[in-house]
Amino acid sequence: ETGVTQTPRHLVMGMTNKKSLKCEQHLGHNAMYWYKQSAKKPLELMFVYSLEERVENNSVPSRFSPECPNSSHLFLHLHTLQPEDSALYLCASSQDGVRASTDTQYFGPGTRLTVL
Amino acid sequence: RKEVEQDPGPFNVPEGATVAFNCTYSNSASQSFFWYRQDCRKEPKLLMSVYSSGNEDGRFTAQLNRASQYISLLIRDSKLSDSATYLCVVESNYQLIWGAGTKLIIKP
Numbered sequence: 001e002t003g004v005t006q007t008p009r010h011l012v013m014g015m016t017n018k019k020s021l022k023c024e025q026h027l028g029h030n031a032m033y034w035y036k037q038s039a040k041k042p043l044e045l046m047f048v049y050s051l052e053e054r055v056e057n058n059s060v061p062s063r064f065s066p067e068c069p070n071s072s073h074l075f076l077h078l079h080t081l082q083p084e085d086s087a088l089y090l091c092a093s094s095q096d097g098v099r100a101s102t103d104t105q106y107f108g109p110g111t112r113l114t115v116l
Numbered sequence: 117r118k119e120v121e122q123d124p125g126p127f128n129v130p131e132g133a134t135v136a137f138n139c140t141y142s143n144s145a146s147q148s149f150f151w152y153r154q155d156c157r158k159e160p161k162l163l164m165s166v167y168s169s170g171n172e173d174g175r176f177t178a179q180l181n182r183a184s185q186y187i188s189l190l191i192r193d194s195k196l197s198d199s200a201t202y203l204c205v206v207e208s209n210y211q212l213i214w215g216a217g218t219k220l221i222i223k224p
Contacts (some may be wrong), residue, residue, distance in 0.1 A: 040124065043160070043203070043214040056211075091157055104150075105212070107159035 003027050006091050006108035014116050015079065021076040021111045032104065033075040033092040043090070050075060050096075056074060064067030081115045088112050117142050120206050125219040136190040136219045139204030148207035149187045151178055153200045155218065160203055163189075174197055194222045 002027045012018055013019050025032060034046040048056035049068040063085075065077040090110045094103040121140045129135045130214045141149075149166035164171065166187045167170075170179040177190040191198055204215035 038215060042120070042216045045211065104162045104165075105160075107161070109159050 003106050003109035004091060004093055006089075006111050008111055009109060010116070012116065013078070014112045015081060015083070017078075017081075019078045021089055021091075021113075023074040023076075023108055025072055025091075025093040025106070025108075027093055027095075027106060029093040029095050029097050030071060030093045031087075031096055031103075032068060032071070033093065034074065034076050034080070035090040035093075037090055039087040047076075053063070055061045078113075079090075081113075086113055086115045119143065120204055120215040121198055122202075122204050122215040122218045125221075127166055127218065127220045129220065129222055131194060131196055131224050133194055134190065134192045135154045135194055135220065136188055137202065137220075138186045139180060139206075139215050139218075140184075140186045140189045141204075141206040141208070141213075142185070142186060142208070143208040144182075146208050148212075149178075149180060150212075151187075151189050152203040152205060153166040155200045163202070179197050191220075196222050196224060198222050204222055 002072050009024045031050045033048050036044045036046055045058050046060045047066045052068050054072055067075040090109045091108040092105040094102040094105045119142050151163040152158040152160040153163045164173050164178050166178040166180050170178055175192045179188045201217040201219045203217045206213050
């Protein structure tokens with residue numbers, strides 16, 4: 001399936017590195033999301049973009065910086081991360097472009113991030 | 117109390133058996149409910165929405181109990197391929213709140 005793609009699939013970085021995660025959706029959706037998934041914990045919503053505007057930022061540390069240049073692409077820029085930031089980062093998209101979206105979310109395969 | 121709670125499992129179930137698990141939620145005003153499935157090292161995928169009247173999709177039945185504030189998922193005639201983690205998702209204050217998931221292992 002190629003509805004939502006993410007690159008890279010795996011990333012190992014040091015605490016002083018700068019890296020970016022990329023997400024692309026080919027579904028014509030209006031909303032895109034970044035989630036963090038740690039082992040045995042619920043998915044944590046980080047950011048929501050609707051029609052390229054950020055509509056949700058759930059108290060995420062500034063070392064995570066999202067960018068949405070258009071409705072098909074979403075980036076997560078990483079800078080001076082901590083080891084506890086190691087997790088699976090999932091991108092998702094949904095049709096609805098409004099904040100109160102309860103549409104089906106389609107996920108990418110995720111980027112497994114390890115911070116040394 | 118967590119907004120959405122699930123028994124983490126694992127539930128070890130023989131192939132062909134029926135298995136059910138619940139998910140409790142704290143916001144009585146929640147209106148939308150979903151079950152997602154997540155295979156090991158894969159992304160979550162929608163399994164089914166949960167309607168007030170309950171709904172069935174093949175071997176899977178989802179039900180909502182508003183009085184007790186829980187949703188349930190029943191799997192009949194379980195297959196080896198049903199092994200996965202099942203995530204409960206509840207709408208609360210216009211956001212989707214995810215449970216941590218229930219791990220199901222179907223054994224031959």
